Amino acid sequence: MxxxxxxxxxxxxxxxxxxxxxxxxxxxxxxxxxxRKDSPISIALPVVRNAADAVEASSAVLAAVAAGEVTPDEAGRVMALLTAHRSIIEIGDLENRIKALEEKA
Structure with a gap:
C-alpha cells in the first residue's frame, strides 16, 4: 500500500x-x-598493553564504582571492553610466541 x-x-x-x-x-x-541510549563516562585508566596493565585498569574501574563515580552497570560495560582488549593482547602474544618457536625449529 x-x-x-x-x-x-x-x-x-x-x-x-x-x-x-x-x-x-x-x-x-x-x-x-x-x-542516546547511554552517555559517556570518564574513568582514569592506564594504557593497557599487557595483562598486568589490564589488571591495573580493572582495579581502577572497581575503585571508581566504590567511590560512586560510575554505576556498577557502567563499570560492567567498561570491564567487558577491558576483557575483550586483554584477549586481543593475549592472542597477539600467543601468535608472537608461536612464531618464535617455529623460527627456532
Missing part, C-alpha cells in the same frame, strides 16, 4: 514539521537525532 511512497511521506512529514506540527517535528527529530 505504501510501496513507492517513502519520498512523498518523508517530504510531507518535513513540511508539517516546518509548519509547526509538533508530532511531525518529533518524528523527524527522532529519526535525525535519536536520543
Amino acid at each position: 505504501l510501496d513507492g511512497q517513502h519520498e512523498a511521506l518523508t517530504q510531507k512529514a518535513v513540511e508539517k514539521a516546518l509548519e509547526g506540527d509538533m508530532v511531525a517535528l518529533r518524528l523527524c527529530l527522532d529519526r535525525l537525532a535519536p536520543p
Whole structure:
C-alpha cells in the first residue's frame, strides 16, 4: 500500500514539521537525532598493553564504582571492553610466541 511512497511521506512529514506540527517535528527529530541510549563516562585508566596493565585498569574501574563515580552497570560495560582488549593482547602474544618457536625449529 505504501510501496513507492517513502519520498512523498518523508517530504510531507518535513513540511508539517516546518509548519509547526509538533508530532511531525518529533518524528523527524527522532529519526535525525535519536536520543542516546547511554552517555559517556570518564574513568582514569592506564594504557593497557599487557595483562598486568589490564589488571591495573580493572582495579581502577572497581575503585571508581566504590567511590560512586560510575554505576556498577557502567563499570560492567567498561570491564567487558577491558576483557575483550586483554584477549586481543593475549592472542597477539600467543601468535608472537608461536612464531618464535617455529623460527627456532
